[in-house]
Amino acid sequence: MHNEHRRIETITDLYGCDVFNTSARRRYLANNVFEALEDTIQNGVPLEPTLADQVAQGMKTWALEKGASHFTHWFQPLTGATAEKHDSFIMPDHGGSCVSQFSGKELVQGEPDASSFPSGGLRATFEARGYTAWDPTSPAFVTNAYTDRAVLCIPCAFWSYHGEALDGKTPLLRSQKALHAQIERVGKLFEVERVQNPVITLGVEQEYFLIERRFFKERPDLVMTGRTLFGIRPARHQQMEDHYFSRIKPRVLAFMAEVDRRLWRLGVPAKTRHNEVSPAQFELAPIFEEQNLAVDHNLLIMSILQETAGEYGFSCLVHEKPFAGVNGSGKHNNWSITGTDGKNWFSPGQTPHDNAKFLFMLTAVIKAVDTHAALLRSAVATAGNDHRLGASEAPPAIMSIFLGEQLDEIISAIDTGCSIRGRANGGCDMIEIGVDALPKIPRDVSDRNRTSPVAFTGNKFEFRSVGSSQSCENTNTILNMIMAEALDKMCTEMESRLEGTESHKDADGHSREFHDALKAVLRREIQDHKRVLFSGDGYSDDWTAEAARRGLPNIKTTPEALKAMIQPETVALFGELSVLSEREAMSRYEVYRHAWEQTLAMEGGCALDLARTFVMPAALRFEKKLAESLTRSQALGRDAKTRLKAYNQVADLVDRLYNAMDAMDLALQSETAEILPALTVLRTIVDKLESLSPEAFWPFPNYGQMFFNYGAAPQA
Ligand code: ADP
Ligand code: MG
Numbered sequence: 001m002h003n004e005h006r007r008i009e010t011i012t013d014l015y016g017c018d019v020f021n022t023s024a025r026r027r028y029l030a031n032n033v034f035e036a037l038e039d040t041i042q043n044g045v046p047l048e049p050t051l052a053d054q055v056a057q058g059m060k061t062w063a064l065e066k067g068a069s070h071f072t073h074w075f076q077p078l079t080g081a082t083a084e085k086h087d088s089f090i091m092p093d094h095g096g097s098c099v100s101q102f103s104g105k106e107l108v109q110g111e112p113d114a115s116s117f118p119s120g121g122l123r124a125t126f127e128a129r130g131y132t133a134w135d136p137t138s139p140a141f142v143t144n145a146y147t148d149r150a151v152l153c154i155p156c157a158f159w160s161y162h163g164e165a166l167d168g169k170t171p172l173l174r175s176q177k178a179l180h181a182q183i184e185r186v187g188k189l190f191e192v193e194r195v196q197n198p199v200i201t202l203g204v205e206q207e208y209f210l211i212e213r214r215f216f217k218e219r220p221d222l223v224m225t226g227r228t229l230f231g232i233r234p235a236r237h238q239q240m241e242d243h244y245f246s247r248i249k250p251r252v253l254a255f256m257a258e259v260d261r262r263l264w265r266l267g268v269p270a271k272t273r274h275n276e277v278s279p280a281q282f283e284l285a286p287i288f289e290e291q292n293l294a295v296d297h298n299l300l301i302m303s304i305l306q307e308t309a310g311e312y313g314f315s316c317l318v319h320e321k322p323f324a325g326v327n328g329s330g331k332h333n334n335w336s337i338t339g340t341d342g343k344n345w346f347s348p349g350q351t352p353h354d355n356a357k358f359l360f361m362l363t364a365v366i367k368a369v370d371t372h373a374a375l376l377r378s379a380v381a382t383a384g385n386d387h388r389l390g391a392s393e394a395p396p397a398i399m400s401i402f403l404g405e406q407l408d409e410i411i412s413a414i415d416t417g418c419s420i421r422g423r424a425n426g427g428c429d430m431i432e433i434g435v436d437a438l439p440k441i442p443r444d445v446s447d448r449n450r451t452s453p454v455a456f457t458g459n460k461f462e463f464r465s466v467g468s469s470q471s472c473e474n475t476n477t478i479l480n481m482i483m484a485e486a487l488d489k490m491c492t493e494m495e496s497r498l499e500g501t502e503s504h505k506d507a508d509g510h511s512r513e514f515h516d517a518l519k520a521v522l523r524r525e526i527q528d529h530k531r532v533l534f535s536g537d538g539y540s541d542d543w544t545a546e547a548a549r550r551g552l553p554n555i556k557t558t559p560e561a562l563k564a565m566i567q568p569e570t571v572a573l574f575g576e577l578s579v580l581s582e583r584e585a586m587s588r589y590e591v592y593r594h595a596w597e598q599t600l601a602m603e604g605g606c607a608l609d610l611a612r613t614f615v616m617p618a619a620l621r622f623e624k625k626l627a628e629s630l631t632r633s634q635a636l637g638r639d640a641k642t643r644l645k646a647y648n649q650v651a652d653l654v655d656r657l658y659n660a661m662d663a664m665d666l667a668l669q670s671e672t673a674e675i676l677p678a679l680t681v682l683r684t685i686v687d688k689l690e691s692l693s694p695e696a697f698w699p700f701p702n703y704g705q706m707f708f709n710y711g712a713a714p715q716a
Pocket of ligand 1: 286462
């Protein structure tokens with residue numbers, strides 16, 4: 001077995017070798033079973049129980065050959081991470097030996113004790129059962145193949161005893177269904193040739209930091225909370241702009257190469273890797289895939305990054321803001337739709353016909369984001385992301401869309417009703433959508449505006465507000481859902497305008513009536529929602545003021561943002577589209593709110609502990625040294641003014657530190673909202689002390705060490 005592991009060398013051999021993908025399925029399943037399973041995967045046709053048994057047999061044989069001793073249902077409780085509980089394939093026989101066993105039932109459904117997962121009140125401990133249910137659309141895979149840690153992982157949804165969703169995957173799959181239905185409808189409306197099911201596509205760019213493992217271990221704040229609660233930006237940080245895309249240090253490259261190999265084996269199409277803006281910051285981006293798979297793969301990417309880092313002497317930080325004063329990390333969510341004709345419907349297209357559909361889709365996004373700006377903001381509301389959004393390195397908390405100059409022109413032409421050509425001639429020819437609305441838009445015309453939360457980037461929308469540590473399941477559920485609603489409304493209006501009309505079609509295959517209806521619908525939607533379009537600098541104060549004038553929400557904190565999830569209209573929409581029931585929506589609100597509270601309580605508690613047990617002793621030692629120096633120099637008859645000043649400065653800080661610790665103690669016993677201000681005060685004092693203290697006195701590795709002292713030589 002080990003030999004096979006070594007034999008695999010080329011990336012084409014490597015890619016997907018540990019995934020029960022189409023070719024493995026073909027090899028390990030009987031023909032009829034293979035076909036039935038493909039039908040389930042492609043078209044959602046339920047798999048017969050007898051066939052499930054046969055799938056399980058094939059999957060087991062395949063996994064055993066990879067050295068797997070266990071299987072696990074791999075699912076996504078609302079913790080932001082994945083969960084697993086391993087079951088061995090062992091079944092003892094009477095003779096004291098054993099056989100391997102894995103049934104269809106075990107493949108299709110698991111029953112973990114769900115009592116300790118967040119459920120926001122959906123599950124009382126007396127009905128602790130939860131169910132994991134196989135998601136065949138995300139293929140099973142073996143982690144750590146050919147080692148004694150090899151495990152067959154089966155991607156699953158996770159429900160309560162009463163069938164309520166306890167995970168991120170279930171609503172995502174439901175929202176896909178809702179959006180698929182509307183894409184089909186658009187396809188019919190525009191009479192496109194149907195060659196396939198719609199596919200929502202997603203490419204998730206992942207930012208992260210790497211620091212030396214030994215520094216990480218000496219920073220209990222990083223260990224406990226994922227971010228530094230104290231620490232000052234050194235004189236050199238990111239101002240030279242010399243890290244972005246710079247040469248990758250040897251040990252970092254070795255780490256990245258191993259990460260890529262592991263991801264490729266698992267069928268994750270890792271594509272780009274590079275140094276990011278902040279020192280010690282990096283990015284990995286895969287090639288886009290079907291959305292549900294891409295969400296799973298992003299979770300795998302985060303796990304593999306963190307696991308592999310340890311083996312290369314690093315710690316990988318996926319927190320949104322591990323270090324104050326330099327860039328934080330995000331997760332750019334590139335979202336698009338491949339329609340029933342197999343083409344990307346956010347591609348401007350070659351023909352007027354394609355362009356009409358493109359404008360329809362584009363307008364739907366504008367409508368969706370404007371209508372549900374607050375809900376979209378809620379999807380990225382976490383304690384960690386609050387430090388990043390609006391911090392002039394990440395998009396502001398105001399949700400707006402950047403389209404690029406040419407599309408802005410077109411949108412304003414539709415808005416005013418005057419064609420671009422007409423206006424260029426100084427007049428106002430009526431616009432003909434699909435005919436003269438879209439001049440050839442060169443691909444990639446759009447955006448290098450990095451300040452916008454939602455940007456059209458040539459053939460997709462890039463949502464840049466997602467936090468680096470979040471699973472993007474919730475974001476994508478909401479994107480799908482608000483898009484489904486917008487398309488639904490626009491299709492309904494088109495259909496009712498067209499009802500009964502049937503007249504001659506013009507060159508692009510549509511009737512006069514169709515063009516008129518389209519023009520009217522797009523114009524109205526653009527007029528109603530154009531306030532969400534913004535091409536300027538999203539970091540500027542002017543924009544904050546302008547956005548307020550336009551009535552766009554600017555929601556700064558998580559608890560405020562989460563409220564959008566439980567507005568009656570939102571809950572109704574979740575229900576109409578069968579994405580979340582009212583109970584499920586409410587419970588999620590509770591889970592996210594609780595996570596925010598617990599994070600702050602943990603950070604406050606950790607900061608207090610560290611202040612007490614590390615910082616204060618260090619400060620007192622330093623104070624004592626200064627006192628000794630002061631009395632000694634006075635005894636020697638010197639004018640000790642400067643020494644007295646130095647002593648007083650530190651002694652004052654020590655006093656203030658005692659007070660700030662008391663204040664934090666109090667804050668931890670009162671409202672969660674009090675913790676952050678108390679933490680800010682505490683941090684200011686600790687950071688000032690750090691800036692004055694000799695390095696030998698300071699109990700933690702500093703930012704300078706962590707930023708610049710990594711990755712060069714192989715770890716001793
Ligand atoms: P950047 O935004 O850093 O310039 P790229 O333009 O290369 O990076 O793409 C970012 C991500 O967008 C990649 O993961 C890429 O695969 C993804 N992407 C490209 N086309 C699509 C699409 N049609 N649907 C979803 N994601 C896409
Ligand atoms: Mg990008």
